[in-house]
Amino acid sequence: MYVTLLGTGAPAGLPRPGCPCAACARSLGDHVRTATAVLVDGVLLLDLTPGAALAAARAGESLHDVRQVLLSHPHDGPALELPSELPAPVRLPDGRELTLLSGHRVRAVPVDAPGTGYAVTGPDGGRVLYLPPGAAPAGPSDGPPYDLCLLDVTGRPDAAARLRAAGAIGLTTDVVAVHLDHGVPPGAELRRRLAAAGARAAADGARLTVGDFRNVPDLPRRTLVLGGARSGKSAEAERRLEAFPDVVYVATGGRRADDPEWAARVAAHVERRPPGWSTVETCDLVPLLAEDEGPPLLIDCLALWLTDAMDAVGAWEDERWSGGGAAALAGRIAALAGAVRATRRRVVMVSNEVGSGVVPATPAGRRFRDELGRLNAAVAAECEQVLLAVAGTVLPLRE
Numbered sequence: 001m002y003v004t005l006l007g008t009g010a011p012a013g014l015p016r017p018g019c020p021c022a023a024c025a026r027s028l029g030d031h032v033r034t035a036t037a038v039l040v041d042g043v044l045l046l047d048l049t050p051g052a053a054l055a056a057a058r059a060g061e062s063l064h065d066v067r068q069v070l071l072s073h074p075h076d077g078p079a080l081e082l083p084s085e086l087p088a089p090v091r092l093p094d095g096r097e098l099t100l101l102s103g104h105r106v107r108a109v110p111v112d113a114p115g116t117g118y119a120v121t122g123p124d125g126g127r128v129l130y131l132p133p134g135a136a137p138a139g140p141s142d143g144p145p146y147d148l149c150l151l152d153v154t155g156r157p158d159a160a161a162r163l164r165a166a167g168a169i170g171l172t173t174d175v176v177a178v179h180l181d182h183g184v185p186p187g188a189e190l191r192r193r194l195a196a197a198g199a200r201a202a203a204d205g206a207r208l209t210v211g212d213f214r215n216v217p218d219l220p221r222r223t224l225v226l227g228g229a230r231s232g233k234s235a236e237a238e239r240r241l242e243a244f245p246d247v248v249y250v251a252t253g254g255r256r257a258d259d260p261e262w263a264a265r266v267a268a269h270v271e272r273r274p275p276g277w278s279t280v281e282t283c284d285l286v287p288l289l290a291e292d293e294g295p296p297l298l299i300d301c302l303a304l305w306l307t308d309a310m311d312a313v314g315a316w317e318d319e320r321w322s323g324g325g326a327a328a329l330a331g332r333i334a335a336l337a338g339a340v341r342a343t344r345r346r347v348v349m350v351s352n353e354v355g356s357g358v359v360p361a362t363p364a365g366r367r368f369r370d371e372l373g374r375l376n377a378a379v380a381a382e383c384e385q386v387l388l389a390v391a392g393t394v395l396p397l398r399e
Helices: 054-056 155-164 188-196 233-239 262-271 285-288 303-312 318-342 361-381
Strands: 002-007 037-040 045-046 066-071 097-099 105-111 117-119 127-130 148-151 174-177 207-209 221-228 248-251 280-281 297-300 348-352 385-391 393-398
Touching: 002 054, 002 148, 045 117, 054 188, 097 221, 105 233, 148 361, 174 393, 188 393, 207 318, 221 233, 221 361, 233 297, 233 348, 233 385, 303 318, 303 348, 318 361, 348 361
Parallel strands: 045 066, 127 148, 148 174, 221 348, 221 385, 248 280, 248 297, 297 348
Antiparallel strands: 002 037, 002 207, 037 045, 097 105, 105 117, 117 127, 385 393
């Protein structure tokens, strides 16, 4: 079974007509995307979009053999022109099944937004899941993992998380983003964000072989995200795990009952975390990393872990520091780096990048700056991927 992507964009397309945003301005040439429509083996068309016949011709396909047209979501705007060779489009009620003469079986999948998803099984047993824009599955999944999932990864990353939790997305499932809109800049940034979610994008007109998992991106087990204040480092770390279920958010800062401003910061962090994530407030990171099994860890942040460690060894007092505190802190950093090296869990860590030209005015400040630089270097050495966030833009230092 194969799938041809006649379009991969949001219903309004990309760039959006009349939109002045930077993402739309950069959506030129190969980054132009028409509204998503999917042709399965030349006989089943999922979603009818303007210019479907022309899009098929550009992809080297024909619509003459299409025996069924299924709509997945309400199509606003002017009425679509129906090519003469196509049957009238319909939308199946949730749970309804149909079998085409070609041997393809289609089941309507309920979703949590206006519309319907479709699970397609080909004559060869290949399984494809197609979800409408802005939608996630609303019911349990049945059967083995799908071979190919086409969904709104950038708009609804939690849809991928639900499918993973249900076993519908497995290690060899090819997750391809469709309904792509201007929320993510095209090109390298889009590829990077999708790869972090275990997904990828394909151009309009691409033909995908169902069951071919050679293009499924490899997920890094350990990632370090560095950045300055308000650089977007925490948001980037959270974004890297929002397509995965049951993430454990490890907050090293804890709560401070006597500091309302800090409490407001913590509350804002908690509020933006996806539902289903759990929170652990601790600086005892080595035991968490040593657990052989468990969901992904998001550790935010290592600078606060270092503050706690320096408190414990008396690093702020010159006499205690020179009398064994420095050696004790080096041991703690080495133990943490060793735990990162040995961990079998997927982990994303956040830390502050310091020392870019500003010299702290106090010995204690300079000591903290130096030790944080050493900590970042020790942990980065154990990570497959290291990123730097600057002004909300993420730069890969190691991929």
